[in-house]
Amino acid sequence: MLAKHLRPKEGMIRIAAMSTASFSSPPTSHSPLHPKLLFKLPFSSIISSIPSSFNYLPATPVLSSTNFRGRLHVNVDNSGRSHIGIAESANMFKEEAHCSTRDDDPIRERLVPQPCRPAPLVSALRSSARQDAASFHFPGHNRGRAAPSSLTDLIGIGPFLHDLPELPELDNLFSPSGPILEAQREASELFGSSETWFLVGGTTCGVQAAVMSTCSPGDAIVLPRNSHISVISAMVLSGAIPKYIIPEYSSQWDITGGISVQQVKKALDELAWEGRKASAVFLTSPTYHGLCSNINQISKLCHSVGVPLIVDEAHGAHLGLHHKLPPSALNQGADVSIQSTHKVLCSLTQSSMLHMSGNIVDRDRISRSLQILQSTSPSYLLLASLDAARAQLSENRESLFNKAIDLSLNTRMQIEEIHSITVLCPSNFCSCCSIDPLRLTVGFWQLGLSGYEADDVLYEDHEIVCELVENQSITFAMNLGTCEEHVRRLISAIKQLSLRSSTGKIKGKLRNGCHQLKPFVEINRRMSPREAFFARKKRVNIEECIGRISGELICPYPPGIPVVIPGEVITNSGLEYLLEAKRNGAAISGASDSGLSSIVVCCE
Numbered sequence: 001m002l003a004k005h006l007r008p009k010e011g012m013i014r015i016a017a018m019s020t021a022s023f024s025s026p027p028t029s030h031s032p033l034h035p036k037l038l039f040k041l042p043f044s045s046i047i048s049s050i051p052s053s054f055n056y057l058p059a060t061p062v063l064s065s066t067n068f069r070g071r072l073h074v075n076v077d078n079s080g081r082s083h084i085g086i087a088e089s090a091n092m093f094k095e096e097a098h099c100s101t102r103d104d105d106p107i108r109e110r111l112v113p114q115p116c117r118p119a120p121l122v123s124a125l126r127s128s129a130r131q132d133a134a135s136f137h138f139p140g141h142n143r144g145r146a147a148p149s150s151l152t153d154l155i156g157i158g159p160f161l162h163d164l165p166e167l168p169e170l171d172n173l174f175s176p177s178g179p180i181l182e183a184q185r186e187a188s189e190l191f192g193s194s195e196t197w198f199l200v201g202g203t204t205c206g207v208q209a210a211v212m213s214t215c216s217p218g219d220a221i222v223l224p225r226n227s228h229i230s231v232i233s234a235m236v237l238s239g240a241i242p243k244y245i246i247p248e249y250s251s252q253w254d255i256t257g258g259i260s261v262q263q264v265k266k267a268l269d270e271l272a273w274e275g276r277k278a279s280a281v282f283l284t285s286p287t288y289h290g291l292c293s294n295i296n297q298i299s300k301l302c303h304s305v306g307v308p309l310i311v312d313e314a315h316g317a318h319l320g321l322h323h324k325l326p327p328s329a330l331n332q333g334a335d336v337s338i339q340s341t342h343k344v345l346c347s348l349t350q351s352s353m354l355h356m357s358g359n360i361v362d363r364d365r366i367s368r369s370l371q372i373l374q375s376t377s378p379s380y381l382l383l384a385s386l387d388a389a390r391a392q393l394s395e396n397r398e399s400l401f402n403k404a405i406d407l408s409l410n411t412r413m414q415i416e417e418i419h420s421i422t423v424l425c426p427s428n429f430c431s432c433c434s435i436d437p438l439r440l441t442v443g444f445w446q447l448g449l450s451g452y453e454a455d456d457v458l459y460e461d462h463e464i465v466c467e468l469v470e471n472q473s474i475t476f477a478m479n480l481g482t483c484e485e486h487v488r489r490l491i492s493a494i495k496q497l498s499l500r501s502s503t504g505k506i507k508g509k510l511r512n513g514c515h516q517l518k519p520f521v522e523i524n525r526r527m528s529p530r531e532a533f534f535a536r537k538k539r540v541n542i543e544e545c546i547g548r549i550s551g552e553l554i555c556p557y558p559p560g561i562p563v564v565i566p567g568e569v570i571t572n573s574g575l576e577y578l579l580e581a582k583r584n585g586a587a588i589s590g591a592s593d594s595g596l597s598s599i600v601v602c603c604e
Helices: 041-048 121-131 147-155 179-193 202-214 227-236 262-275 295-304 363-373 380-394 395-417 451-462 484-502 529-534 572-583
Strands: 012-014 021-023 039-042 072-076 082-086 195-199 221-226 241-245 276-284 309-312 336-339 352-356 439-443 464-467 473-477 537-541 556-557 587-589 599-604
Touching: 021 451, 021 484, 041 556, 121 380, 147 309, 179 195, 179 352, 179 380, 195 202, 195 363, 195 380, 202 227, 202 276, 202 352, 202 363, 221 262, 227 529, 241 262, 262 276, 262 295, 276 295, 295 309, 352 363, 352 395, 380 395, 395 484, 451 464, 451 473, 451 484, 464 473, 464 484, 556 572, 572 587
Parallel strands: 021 464, 221 241, 221 276, 276 309, 309 336
Antiparallel strands: 012 039, 072 082, 195 352, 336 352, 439 473, 537 599, 556 587
């Protein structure tokens, strides 16, 4: 997030390692590259942790899928049987990477193999990779034979062996009839959809497909103004016209909440008065901070007037999978939901799922849209990871989440007891009916610290890696891999931060408990996002841009919520909000001039 976090210590190489307390999701299209996700580990530990022996054998019988979690070591023995087990030998774990290696550590219990329903695509990929084939097909590394040594030294040969193209036995993503179709049907049954599509373009391409499947050029779509940038690009692609809802905003937290059913009804009524009807209602639930809107009420309203409801559920793939979690969007009547399976669940970064329920939305149009938007060379590693993540959940999802949720709830209670520390709860927003217990947003303003200042201390002094840093707060993402040792380190670090601040050893620049600038005070749209995207443009100095029509999308990242959208008039309040966010250390995404000394505007 901040450039100074990229400074390596002498003798250290940054790599994903267990020695750093991580409360974050991997970088994705919905969660941009976070420099602090690169952890520190001595080179000797890197070498010792790489699977150095991988005996490649000809085709052998495929084992039934078994669920494993944690650090994996793969070998193929002389009998041809594949062994995937937890790396427990001493040389695999040095003292610098000691988390979750003790037999009494709670996370160890979750690393024991559990039986689960077969993962058809994983099995097909395993079988195909074992073939003693003379390969005259893509990709160019030729099943690892020409893999770059710099990368195999880092991750081993395994990923290259399984990085295969659309071979007949591996099925076709855009016309599935074999293991992909079977894997998608298994996912559909687990998540309660009528149909599920695997996505290799992240939730972004799923959001775009959902809007394109419901909206044609000129159609109205009702959506919150704090929607992710993916839906803005969806309006450029589809030609849909936005009918914005201004979300509830907390100046104390400087974050937006959910959307109420009353707000949706008002937007639909206003369109009706204009002689128009919405082609879709689009919502984000949960938000980046885990805040959930009442989808049940909103879906009933939408269906009463024949309007489909699309839910960006990027941060909620796990919802509804445990009795202590809020219900999923599909469980509450949503017609389409798009989930980032990689965020809290355990697929690889960039892999997501799109779920459809009922028949209001045209499923063929979804398929056609996805064929336009997704790569014609999808990664089978990403696809297989979606299948594996589903299989991991199929038989034991309640027990799988028990400890993670209990650990998170206990962490919340302990942090709430720390002097001058505030923890976000749904009661802070009237529009929110619940909050994801695995998402902890912590405010430091009573200490006189901004989120950026608190994050600097937590990272530099304690190697705490968070998910999201903002003006007033820090958000920590708990997940199935969060261990007690890291939680203890987090709680201890926040306690020390509170004590040092109270005694004057740390002084922040934040002098007011409330954020004075609101991001969405004035909205004046002169062009649709599509019109503005294709309009002639020019660059003007920052002092001259007020009142002009923006030609680019600008937002602090993360969380990726646009403050300036193409087609809208640039306002003084919006510009000041961006400039203050930049001064506080936020990365500004989308602006062609990252220094914000100039902005691209549309020629009128």
